[in-house]
Amino acid sequence: SQTIHQWPATLVQPVGSPLSLECTVEGTSNPNLYWYRQAAGRGLQLLFYSVGIGQISSEVPQNLSASRPQDRQFILSSKKLLLSDSGFYLCAWSVLAHQQFFGPGTRLTVL
Amino acid sequence: SQQGEEDPQALSIQEGENATMNCSYKTSINNLQWYRQNSGRGLVHLILIRSNEREKHSGRLRVTLDTSKKSSSLLITASRAADTASYFCATVLLNDYKLSFGAGTTVTVRA
Numbered sequence: 001s002q003t004i005h006q007w008p009a010t011l012v013q014p015v016g017s018p019l020s021l022e023c024t025v026e027g028t029s030n031p032n033l034y035w036y037r038q039a040a041g042r043g044l045q046l047l048f049y050s051v052g053i054g055q056i057s058s059e060v061p062q063n064l065s066a067s068r069p070q071d072r073q074f075i076l077s078s079k080k081l082l083l084s085d086s087g088f089y090l091c092a093w094s095v096l097a098h099q100q101f102f103g104p105g106t107r108l109t110v111l
Numbered sequence: 112s113q114q115g116e117e118d119p120q121a122l123s124i125q126e127g128e129n130a131t132m133n134c135s136y137k138t139s140i141n142n143l144q145w146y147r148q149n150s151g152r153g154l155v156h157l158i159l160i161r162s163n164e165r166e167k168h169s170g171r172l173r174v175t176l177d178t179s180k181k182s183s184s185l186l187i188t189a190s191r192a193a194d195t196a197s198y199f200c201a202t203v204l205l206n207d208y209k210l211s212f213g214a215g216t217t218v219t220v221r222a
Contacts, residue, residue, distance in 0.1 A: 032208060034209075034210075041217075042214055042215075043199060043212040043213050043214040043215050044154075044199070044201075044210075044212040045212075046209060046210070046211070049209060059209075088151075090153055090154070092154075094208065096208050097141050097142060097203045097207065097208040098159065099144060099156040099159050100144075100154075100156065100210055101156070102146075102153035102154040102155070103153055104152060104153045105151075105152065105153050107151070
């Protein structure tokens with residue numbers, strides 16, 4: 001069966017520090033991968049998506065970047081965090097336009 | 112920008128009652144999906160309904176889709192305390208695979 005892992009679960013970082021969040025998927029090949037951010041009490045905003053290794057599309061201009069070094073690994077990064085980067089980050093995978101499977105999320109607080 | 116909008120924003124019901132929430136969207140879709148999110152957790156897929164379908168059932172869940180009105184509804188019958196969560200609709204546009212989420216409906220089921 002397929003599983004998706006995200007870590008860390010929570011993270012508190014100072015403004016200006018770097019960020020690296022990792023997401024890995026097991027049990028499927030060549031999935032579409034997605035990074036979302038969710039502000040408190042709000043819906044999900046799509047940040048990045050990837051249809052293959054090294055293929056990254058950004059949905060909104062921001063302080064973050066994403067990379068896909070392996071088929072089932074998706075990384076969200078920042079060189080210098082801003083206060084506005086705080087939020088709940090969710091990774092997900094899908095096959096084409098079918099349902100998406102979400103990871104447990106990372107709660108990021110930037111102080 | 113968000114494609115879907117849920118209504119109401121919040122709903123409080125007694126255990127055993129039915130809960131109905133609605134979703135409206137703006138442009139033609141490939142499919143519409145409903146997800147549930149427990150507080151601080153990842154999203155769980157509930158139902159996917161394709162644009163050529165009008166109604167789907169899964170256990171105590173019933174989803175309808177009216178493409179002429181660009182709207183969908185999610186009905187939870189005989190609610191339980193465990194149904195307390197936020198519910199999101201998400202649409203996939205034609206010739207696309209990305210999900211566009213609404214802001215969600217927060218459902219509280221009182222024992």
